[in-house]
Amino acid sequence: MVRLFVVLWLSSLAMVSAQFGENQLALGKQIPVGDLGAEQYAAISKLRRLSVEFVELFPNITAGDLTGDLSRAGLLSAQECQLDIALLTKDLASFKKWALKMVDSWGFLPAGMLVGNFWDLGNFDECVGIEHAVSLSHRVQGKYCFAKVQLASVVLKTGVCFPASCSASHMDTVLRSLFQNLLDAEISQDVEIVSEATCQTAEKKPYDGITIFTIVLLSVLGALVAASSVYDYFFHQDDKSLNAVVKAFSARANSRALFRLVEPKSNPNVIDCLHGIRCMSFIWVVFAHDYMVFASSPNTNMLDALSWIKSFFSQFVIHGIFAVDTFFFLSGMLLVVIALRTMERTKGKLNIPMMYLQRYVRLTPLVAFAILLYLKILPLLGDGPLFGQISFDSYASCEANWLWTLLYVQNYATRDMCLSHSWYLAVDMQLFIFAPFLLIALFRWGKKAAASIFILMLLLASCLFSMMVIKNMSMNGSEEGRAKLYYTPNVRASPYLVGILFGYFLHLTRGKKFNLNPITVLLGWLVALALIFTCLIAVYRASDISIVEEALFVSLTRIAWPLGLCWVVFACMNGYGYLADSFLSSPLWQPMSRLSYAAYIFHMFIESLNSGITRTSTYFSDYQVMLRFWADLGFTMILSYLMHILVEAPFANLVTIMMSPKNPKSASDETLQTKSAPTEEAIEPPSEAPASPPLTERKENQR
Incomplete structure (x- = not known):
């Protein structure tokens, strides 16, 4: 049992065990x-x-x-x-x-x-010096x-x-x-x-053409942001009269939108608690990924970690994989809430090609820059005996497979993915390809379509169960089997479809006041918490598990987890969230929530850098991991802010301007304003990643 769920922790969260080398703990072996x-x-x-x-x-x-x-x-x-x-x-x-x-x-x-x-490790610097x-x-x-x-x-x-x-x-x-x-x-x-x-020496390779291109491109973007910010600050105090293109690149304007705090409940169309859910899930992902880094690090007490695996606390780390399901759930829910509202205004018309195009151009610029930075800039930032070895990706993978990542088919095209945590983006994009047809069905046939989607969800869960049992396919099995159980949209569809059904429910009941008696509210919270904690501790202390039991656990938890979240969101929206609502709906989550896509993309950049510059063996303990976690999270947020004002916000604003040629200025204003409106941001963050997963996911803004 311990072996199985160590692999669930490592293999399913980030699918990087094969790249971790011979570290026996990372492979889940005693x-x-x-x-x-x-x-x-x-x-x-x-x-x-x-x-x-x-x-x-x-x-x-x-x-x-x-x-x-x-x-x-x-x-x-x-x-x-x-x-x-x-x-x-x-x-x-x-x-x-x-x-x-x-x-x-x-x-x-x-x-x-x-x-x-x-x-x-010996003395790296003494040798190469x-x-x-x-x-x-x-x-x-x-x-x-x-x-x-x-x-x-x-x-x-x-x-x-x-x-x-x-x-x-x-x-x-x-x-x-x-x-x-x-x-x-x-x-x-x-x-x-x-x-x-x-092997490493002190000799550095000369910059190649792509490295020079990356540095020049970042410099040009930095110059544009700096010039636009100076112009905005010193020559245009009136924000409304500022040129739309200048405003798109202005760090001042983008930072103002990023850090604008909106009072909870001030907009009935906003689901405030999603900010907190998104941020807590992302933090969970980074925390779990740090445990994965430690599992592959040169620890002086590796065998002591086996007792940690049996601890109750370890279940909350190992099951960081459920952060993936959280983001799939949010993705499906927000898609329906936003799209059906738009379809009502357009009398059911849905421009599907434009939906695909908007999503692609929203997601891809940051991913493309991440590939360049990981491949050409990260190797310039540090060195050490472990540099490039304790990592979720190899440079060779990006050199060979970067195109699959930009096409969002890397989960099928290759096992050596460039930016391994980007598998979440691929799966979510593939699910999104089918989503418009579900939206059309919901708009035209309503509850009958919802019933069909519910049946589809049960069928996909049954197929997952059958595949695992008939083919004896376990998360503790071959790398190929684990990939099929973790990286493919058919086995990830359940939380996404639960999100779609729940989003449809919210659409039907918008504006309706629910008056629930205390007993109903109490039962709702008890059932939701029971579902959530059952997913977390159902296999705690289990000494062994059969393939049937594992298949039941994997297929049912991917439905149970998002069902528990449905009640959390519903209760917070309707005044029955109490302390949970106060915590999750706090305005303080809003800036981090808006940065969550960039943070998801770049958190492994920081973790790879910090682990690679290690010079001496480490000591594994929860406190040591916590120290690394706060450093990684802090630098991740700093880097994600820089990438937001350099790449994410300018490109998102330019896309909005180009797609609104009749009134570019107002379109730009709307883009900046909706950044502060959680409901109007279909942000599908990391899941496994943030994804991944723990961890490793999240995606970007779909406005």
Whole structure:
């Protein structure tokens, strides 16, 4: 049972376990201490520093030692590396500082292996900072890499430092011989000890064309925002007479709209509590993602985390996956509430191509900039032994698959998604493609169409249950199976359809006053809370679970969770929310809610950066994760604000201007005003992400 829901936590929330490497906890596997073996542990515990062992075992290293290839080509390929290591050995004997640094920067074999410490990072900066001038044309630079050796089910990792002239394959060959000699055990040739992907030097690659383009584009946007803001502030005090294009780029105008607080209940068409629900869900996503980062980090007490998984508190982290369902629910509900109101004014007419176009141009600019920033700017912002390794995405994934992300088909087109948390946007976009036909059915056939949608929801839930049981498809199974259970619209439709049905109910009852007696209100809250907490703790302490039980849990909770939220929203709208309404409808949530799309897109940017610059092993505890969480959330909101005024708000305003050619100024004003109207903002935030999920989701504004 523990294994299953660790995978539900990691695999279903963000689908990144395959990218987390050999970290056993992140894969949801327990690591019995006995697997290491008493004899192996005794042999390891007697070892000195690997650097000392290396120097003593290879006092006169040869090219054959480095390559295992005695052919002329093989010997020539390692000649430079051989000469540099020979120089290292010579200068060590005379205690040259550069040589001592190269040896000193190596990691130890990890101390505390019996409590789950399987990493020793060594000293990254000491290694890459080495630059020894041998002659005018020859310099020896440090190259930092991870060396890993698998013993039983445990993978030990330690930092090593070699001359930069040595390739990863050279290091792999010589370290393989070293480990086999020290441990008196054969190490399979199929197991890679050193990978070039883990190696780094101080040398930085020159900016390529796309990097320069990204920097220039951001500079141009920054200049436009700065110029528009200065003009707005100093030369145009009258906001109404300001040119629409200038206003679109003005940080002053966009910030005024962003931070404008609207008093709750001041507009009957506004559902105030959605701000709080959206923000709390996003915070849940970031918090859960930080636990995922810690699960893949070099913790000194990894095995202690197994007891954490069994704790009651862990259920609220592991089930951050329900933030996904929250955002799908909000997406469906807001779509119906807004669209049906518009269809009433147009007598049922719905411009479907324009709906698709508006949604695409609202969502895509920020996603496109996120791809550029992640691919070309993030690598420039930091370095470290783990930089680019403890992450939800790899740079190679974005280089190869960025187009699928911009087309919102990445959940089908590839397993290596660029911006892995953007799967939510893809699924939501795919659900949105079918939504207009449901809207037309609701408008024309009313309750009969609603009944059909309800039946469709039950059929999709039944199909999910049947697929899991018949194909024995578990969240604890293969990566392909988990993808089909997490990334596809057919298995994600239930909360979306619940949102559509609830939105239709709100449409039918708008303006109606509900006078409920206290018993009915109490029962409503009891049922809603029972649904919500059952989803969270139904599998707590379960020692094992069959595929039928898992299928029931997965299929039913995707209906139960949004049903519980239906009552929360209904109660808050009709004066029965009490403390919940006061909290969720607080105006203080409004700015964060308006930033939630940008924050969803960029929160993993911050988490990848902060985890990648780690220099030493970490200690896993709830308090340590909380410290990281507040830092990540704070910097995420700062970055999302910058991206909002640079990209999101200007592009959204320009789109509105272009689509309202008859009166661009008023159209721009309306856009800025509706940013403060929660009901007029169909914001589908992260879900799993914020999505994702925890976490990993959210989407953008559909006005």
